[in-house]
Amino acid sequence: MAQRSGRRPGLSGTRDAILDAARERFSAVGFDKASIRSIATQAGVDSALVHHYFGTKQELFVAVVRLPVDPSVVVGPIAAAPLDELGETVVRTVVGIWDSPAGAGITAAFRGVMAGGDETLLRTFLLEIALKGVRERVDDPRGSAEKRVALAASQMLGVFAARKILRIEPLASMPIDEVVAAIGPTIHGYLTGTIT
Amino acid sequence: MAQRSGRRPGLSGTRDAILDAARERFSAVGFDKASIRSIATQAGVDSALVHHYFGTKQELFVAVVRLPVDPSVVVGPIAAAPLDELGETVVRTVVGIWDSPAGAGITAAFRGVMAGGDETLLRTFLLEIALKGVRERVDDPRGSAEKRVALAASQMLGVFAARKILRIEPLASMPIDEVVAAIGPTIHGYLTGTIT
Structure with a gap:
């Protein structure tokens, strides 16, 4: 830049x-x-x-979008993860960034969007940048990728809202390993399991 | 009142x-x-x-909190649901309200909280009113209820953010039966399944 x-x-x-x-x-x-x-x-x-x-x-x-992190920090590890570790890797990578010093800026940006700002820009970032590589890997059966990614995005958005904004315990204070253990299987199921 | x-x-x-x-x-x-x-x-x-x-x-x-719905509309059906239909009932009841005419008011309230308003009040509403009856039913093993409810709340918050605020497709336009089929098992698992 x-x-x-x-x-x-x-x-x-x-x-x-x-x-x-x-x-x-x-x-x-x-x-x-x-x-x-x-x-x-x-x-x-x-x-x-x-x-x-x-x-x-x-x-x-x-x-x-005044994003406080370089998207490659998210995209890189997720792209490198084997498919059977994709859910766990998404949770660990993304929550790791929220919990890092960059988290305060992300929280501010999220609050701004939720308040009625650039929904389109955040959606674009999530789907066309952050999760684009994921989408290409989970389109099985063909045509299911969009729904898989939307479901996974919904769970991650909710973990963010619960952990970082509403501070719902025990999720707000949970060590990252426990978040990965609790949420990883959900993301894994959405991305690679049977979805209806 | x-x-x-x-x-x-x-x-x-x-x-x-x-x-x-x-x-x-x-x-x-x-x-x-x-x-x-x-x-x-x-x-x-x-x-x-x-x-x-x-x-x-x-x-x-x-x-x-200027809540646009009577909490009993949520609490009643969830309390009446058998335990093995709890996840599905939570999703169907809550998403049904979001999609009703009351939804616009809920979206406005949610935006206000996310913008930096009364997090404590929304958290209180979710945990001490809307989900209190759920918590009392899912404390198995003893002491697990708080975590179960927090995980379920995170998924529901995220479905709200994805469906109603960011309008991530196909979740935004999905018929409620399909939302129930997609998200219900996740909520059911958080509330009644093995959690780590």
Whole structure:
């Protein structure tokens, strides 16, 4: 990602225009269909400038949603997990990030979305970035992946709300190993088991 | 609950003082420990006046959180369900209310809490009112009920967030029977199965 500090005065307007255009495009058509070119056009700048400021489209998206973590921190371990450890790995990786110093920023972002903000952006992040690699691996029988991922996402969203927002005990204070043991089989079942 | 309309001018200040005191007490010590007497004392009125305006403590709580549904609509069917249909009944009853005309008010209340409002009050409602009857039925082995209920609450919160806020498909548009078939076994397992 381009540097945020040390830039000359006057450039921040351009940067903000790109962010505004990107937010609008991602909300309107989703992550996959929003091209850097369409974002650049809407912002009145050249595509190269978008790349210069923000790097890849994924990095631009991360800047738009002000995501406090690099998605590859989630995506990497999950992609590397064998299928029979997928549920456990999803829970361990995701809860691990919530419990890390980045968690406060995630909580703030989640609260903002739930309050009535960018639902489309959070949904896009979950489905088209964070869980995209999962979806491609669990489409068995063919056509079931979307439902599998939606069910898994619902359970993870709920663990977040219960553990981090509502602080429902014992889930709020449970060591991560116990969360993995309790929730992992549910995620595993949604992703790889028989679903009706 | 006492009538809200037709009261003489000037009484609304008393009514609001009781609501403020109740909100403060419920937040500070929870539903069970907040007595009508302590609320009345804090509001500077007699306990009888609290009952006159708001009825029972549960009705007062409902007024405090401006709950758009009567909790007995949830609690009744769940209490009547045989244990082996408990998971399915929880999902069908709760999702049925979300999908009813009352759903819009629930969504608004949920958004408000998630934005940074009365987490304590929503937690209290979930655990001490809506799910209290469930907790008493699933404490097997003894001491496991709190965890069972927390896990079930996490899944239901997540279905709400996915179906009603983020509108993650196919969960958002799924007919209720399909939601029950997909989520019911998870809730059933959390409430009555082996948990680690």
